[in-house]
Amino acid sequence: MSDLNLDWANLKFGYMKTDYNVRCYYRNGAWGEIEMCSEETINLHMAATCLHYGQEAFEGLKAYRCKDGKIRIFRMEANAERMQSTCRGILMPELPTEKFCEMVKRVVKANERFLPPYESGASLYIRPLLIGTGAQVGVHPANEYLFIIFVTPVGPYFKGGFAANPYVVIREYDRSAPLGTGIYKVGGNYAASLLANKKAHDLGYSCEFYLDAKEKKYIDEAGAANFFGIKNNTYITPKSSSILPSITNRSLMQLAEDLGLKVERRQIPIEELETMEEAGACGTAAVISPIERIDDLEMNKSYVIAKDGKPGPISKKLYEKLRGIQYGEEPDVHNWVTVMD
Numbered sequence: 001m002s003d004l005n006l007d008w009a010n011l012k013f014g015y016m017k018t019d020y021n022v023r024c025y026y027r028n029g030a031w032g033e034i035e036m037c038s039e040e041t042i043n044l045h046m047a048a049t050c051l052h053y054g055q056e057a058f059e060g061l062k063a064y065r066c067k068d069g070k071i072r073i074f075r076m077e078a079n080a081e082r083m084q085s086t087c088r089g090i091l092m093p094e095l096p097t098e099k100f101c102e103m104v105k106r107v108v109k110a111n112e113r114f115l116p117p118y119e120s121g122a123s124l125y126i127r128p129l130l131i132g133t134g135a136q137v138g139v140h141p142a143n144e145y146l147f148i149i150f151v152t153p154v155g156p157y158f159k160g161g162f163a164a165n166p167y168v169v170i171r172e173y174d175r176s177a178p179l180g181t182g183i184y185k186v187g188g189n190y191a192a193s194l195l196a197n198k199k200a201h202d203l204g205y206s207c208e209f210y211l212d213a214k215e216k217k218y219i220d221e222a223g224a225a226n227f228f229g230i231k232n233n234t235y236i237t238p239k240s241s242s243i244l245p246s247i248t249n250r251s252l253m254q255l256a257e258d259l260g261l262k263v264e265r266r267q268i269p270i271e272e273l274e275t276m277e278e279a280g281a282c283g284t285a286a287v288i289s290p291i292e293r294i295d296d297l298e299m300n301k302s303y304v305i306a307k308d309g310k311p312g313p314i315s316k317k318l319y320e321k322l323r324g325i326q327y328g329e330e331p332d333v334h335n336w337v338t339v340m341d
C-alpha cells in the first residue's frame with residue numbers, strides 16, 4: 001500500500017516524478033542489460049536521430065490496484081508486439097516481448113507506492129519509449145538506441161470521466177496519410193495533430209475528429225483515439241490504413257462479440273453517423289469516452305448521437321465489462337491480464 005499522501009481522486013492526466021525508471025541500451029547490434037534508474041533526465045547526443053528525424057516510438061498501458069489488493073497490468077504483450085510493429089515501420093531494432101514485459105513488471109514493482117488506491121478513479125500509467133540515440137546528419141536510421149519505461153499516476157483523461165463529449169470534424173489538417181505512419185505509434189503523428197487539436201479546443205470542443213485523408217469521406221480517428229459506433233446490435237469500427245490499431249478497440253471488439261453483438265470493421269461514411277445509436281472514442285487513457293455529438297461545420301451538419309448527453313446502454317455495458325476484467329472482478333477468459341506477485 002502507499003505511504004504517499006496524494007490527492008488521488010483529483011489527479012490530472014499529467015507527469016509526476018516517481019522513484020525509478022527502467023532503461024536498456026542497444027549498442028553494437030544487441031540489447032544490453034536492464035538498468036534501474038532514479039534520474040529523470042537522459043544524456044543525449046545533439047545529432048541523435050530521434051531529435052532530427054523523428055526516430056521515436058512509444059507505447060501506453062496501465063496498471064491497476066485492485067479490490068483484492070493485487071496489481072494487475074492490462075495486455076502488456078500486445079503493447080510489446082505493437083511496439084515491434086512500429087520498429088519495423090521506422091527501422092528501429094525490435095525489443096523482444098519477454099524483455100519488454102520484464103521491464104514493465106520491474107518498473108511497476110519499483111514504484112509500487114505510486115499505484116493509486118482502488119476506487120480512487122486513478123491508475124498507474126506506464127509509458128515505454130524507444131529513441132534513436134546514435135548521431136546522424138544524413139537521413140539514415142541510428143546505430144544506437146535507448147529504450148526507457150517510466151510510470152506516473154494519472155487521473156481520468158477527460159475531466160468529466162465517463163460522460164459524453166462533443167467532437168468537431170477537422171477537414172483542413174490530416175493526422176496521417178493512407179500510406180504514411182498512422183498505423184505506428186510514433187511522435188510524428190502527434191506533432192501533426194497539434195494544430196487540429198488546438199483548433200478544436202479554440203472552438204469549444206473536447207476533441208478533433210478526423211476523416212480519411214484521401215477522400216475526406218470516411219471516419220478515421222476521434223483525436224488520438226479509435227472510433228466505434230453502435231447500431232442494430234452491431235459494433236462498427238473503421239477499417240483504414242491510417243489509424244493506429246488500438247488495443248482497447250481490439251478488446252472491445254472481442255467483448256462485443258462475447259456479448260452477442262455483431263462486429264464490423266469497415267469503412268464508415270461520415271453520414272452514417274445519422275443512424276448510429278451510440279458512439280465512442282476508445283483508448284488506454286480514457287477506455288471509452290462516449291461521443292455526445294460530432295459537428296461537421298464546413299458541411300453545416302451536426303450529428304447528435306447521445307441526445308440526453310449520457311453514454312448509451314451498450315457502451316456502458318462494454319465499459320463495465322472491460323473495467324471488470326482490468327480490476328480482476330470479471331473472469332479473464334481471454335488471458336489479457338498480468339497479476340503481479
Ligand SMILES: *Cc1c(COP(=O)(O)O)cnc(C)c1O
Pocket residue numbers: 060185221223224225226244245246247248249282283284285
Ligand atoms: C495509442 C493510440 C490509440 C489507443 O490505443 P490503445 O492501445 O487502445 O491505448 C488510438 N489512436 C492513436 C493515434 C494512438 O496513438
